[in-house]
Amino acid sequence: MGFYDNPDSVDKYEKMCEGYDGTQIFDVLARHLGPGQSLLEIGCGPGNDIASLKGPYDVVGSDNSEEFLKRCREKHPDVEFVHLDAISLDIQRRFDCVYSNKVLHHLSIEDLILSFKRQSVVIAEDGLFAHTFWIGDQEFEESGLYFKFHNRDELLALIGEYFEIVHVLDYKEFDDDDSLFVVAKNGRRMDETTTM
Numbered sequence: 001m002g003f004y005d006n007p008d009s010v011d012k013y014e015k016m017c018e019g020y021d022g023t024q025i026f027d028v029l030a031r032h033l034g035p036g037q038s039l040l041e042i043g044c045g046p047g048n049d050i051a052s053l054k055g056p057y058d059v060v061g062s063d064n065s066e067e068f069l070k071r072c073r074e075k076h077p078d079v080e081f082v083h084l085d086a087i088s089l090d091i092q093r094r095f096d097c098v099y100s101n102k103v104l105h106h107l108s109i110e111d112l113i114l115s116f117k118r119q120s121v122v123i124a125e126d127g128l129f130a131h132t133f134w135i136g137d138q139e140f141e142e143s144g145l146y147f148k149f150h151n152r153d154e155l156l157a158l159i160g161e162y163f164e165i166v167h168v169l170d171y172k173e174f175d176d177d178d179s180l181f182v183v184a185k186n187g188r189r190m191d192e193t194t195t196m
Contacts, residue, residue: 002144004045004065022101025181026052028169029099029130032183033057037096040122042086043103047072053099054079060095087111089118097128102179105134105148109158112148116162123186129163132181135170152180163187 033039035056044050044061045068053059054076061076062084063069069081084091086103098119104112119129136149152170159165163184173179 002065004063004068022049022052024169024171025101025132028167028181028183029097030056032167033097033128033130038124039097039099040091040095042084042089042098042100043106044068044072044081045103047075049099049101050076050079057097062091087115087118089115089122091122094122094124095127096124097130098123099128099130101132102134102173104131105150106146108146108148113158116159120162120186125186127186128166129159129182129184129186132179135178135180150180155180156182159184 033056037057038060039053039057040060040062041049041053042062044063045065047061047068050059050061050072059079061069061072061079061081063072063081064083064085066083069083072079072081082091086100086107089098104115107115116129123129133155134147134149135152135155137151138147138149140147156165156168159182164187165182165184167181167183169181170177171179171181
């Protein structure tokens with residue numbers, strides 16, 4: 001059983017997230033994504049962001065944890081939730097935006113690239129890539145989970161290989177400039193590994 005499939009671990013995670021305020025991220029997103037547009041959240045966790053996103057957007061939540069999905073379906077019965085992992089994104093639909101908040105740091109660089117390639121297919125033409133990342137030089141495993149903090153410039157260069165960056169927000173979650181929110185347009189860079 002994975003960390004996020006254990007009810008006790010999920011309880012601890014939900015408690016840790018209490019009081020989180022993503023207003024500045026949602027404000028930036030609203031500058032680029034219009035009301036009623038479709039949005040897929042990767043790694044919705046306990047559904048904290050869903051509560052704010054489901055008003056302005058046509059939201060589909062996803063997670064790789066059945067425990068998180070179960071809780072989200074109870075909290076937000078008006079939202080569709082699907083079981084997805086952040087790498088293969090095995091869904092046969094396109095969205096105006098693919099969004100995540102501190103999820104992709106669980107991927108190695110190789111898996112992050114695979115996720116970017118797959119997102120370039122799942123995101124509609126001229127749709128948006130919108131993700132937050134931890135910034136720093138840490139890479140570690142804890143409780144069976146992998147964490148990768150990114151060098152800001154290297155991360156932006158990597159994203160720029162697949163998407164056209166339109167907005168970058170440096171912000172503080174715990175320490176000054178420890179977080180980055182990147183909004184980018186789909187570069188539609190597809191190859192045989194990213195087909196629908």
